Amino acid sequence: MPCEPDELLDFLKSRRSIRKFKPDPVPREVIEKILDTARFAPSARNSQPWRFIVVDDPSIKEQFANIHPWAQPLKNAPLGIVVVADKNTSPTSYLVDGANATIYIQLAAHALGLGTVWLQTLRNIEDIQRILNLPENLVPVAMLAVGYPDEQPKPKDRLPLEKLMYYNKYTP
Numbered sequence: 001m002p003c004e005p006d007e008l009l010d011f012l013k014s015r016r017s018i019r020k021f022k023p024d025p026v027p028r029e030v031i032e033k034i035l036d037t038a039r040f041a042p043s044a045r046n047s048q049p050w051r052f053i054v055v056d057d058p059s060i061k062e063q064f065a066n067i068h069p070w071a072q073p074l075k076n077a078p079l080g081i082v083v084v085a086d087k088n089t090s091p092t093s094y095l096v097d098g099a100n101a102t103i104y105i106q107l108a109a110h111a112l113g114l115g116t117v118w119l120q121t122l123r124n125i126e127d128i129q130r131i132l133n134l135p136e137n138l139v140p141v142a143m144l145a146v147g148y149p150d151e152q153p154k155p156k157d158r159l160p161l162e163k164l165m166y167y168n169k170y171t172p
């Protein structure tokens, strides 16, 4: 274990969605370090159906920022990453596999001092496929706005553990 277990747990709890970014570009070696880490996310049968599309072209980023009203954080982010998953490779589980890779990206970015926010893609699958020239089997699972944080949001409320957790059987 590279750090104390409690430190690691505190690190996991300290991630926040970041929607305001500094204009500083993210070096390519940092992007590649993050995506290299995402390769280690779990996937059904180790199918690794994910592919990562890094978007730094301002005109393409703009198209994504306008895809729905909640995608605006991409406007001021230096970078977008679209996580796509191949439904042919992992027919039952491509969405959860892709989600696993996405949270690995968010946590790896956080470890390197970058901020991210997950932006919904699942209502705009065909639009995103068209913009990125994706075949029908490559489904956009998430887009992330990525950059150096220019805000320090307070933690969002979380449900208390006692409302979430059961031993052995669910009790309504």
Ligand SMILES: Cc1cc2nc3c(=O)[nH]c(=O)nc-3n(C[C@H](O)[C@H](O)[C@H](O)COP(=O)(O)O)c2cc1C
Pocket: 015, 016, 017, 018, 019, 070, 071, 073, 117, 118, 119, 120, 156
């Ligand atoms: C599937 C999914 C879709 C989301 N879509 C958006 C979105 O479109 N725009 C946005 O600003 N945040 C989006 N979020 C971020 C959530 O709002 C955020 O994770 C949640 O409020 C908890 O805040 P935290 O990430 O700071 O803990 C999304 C998160 C997930 C997991």
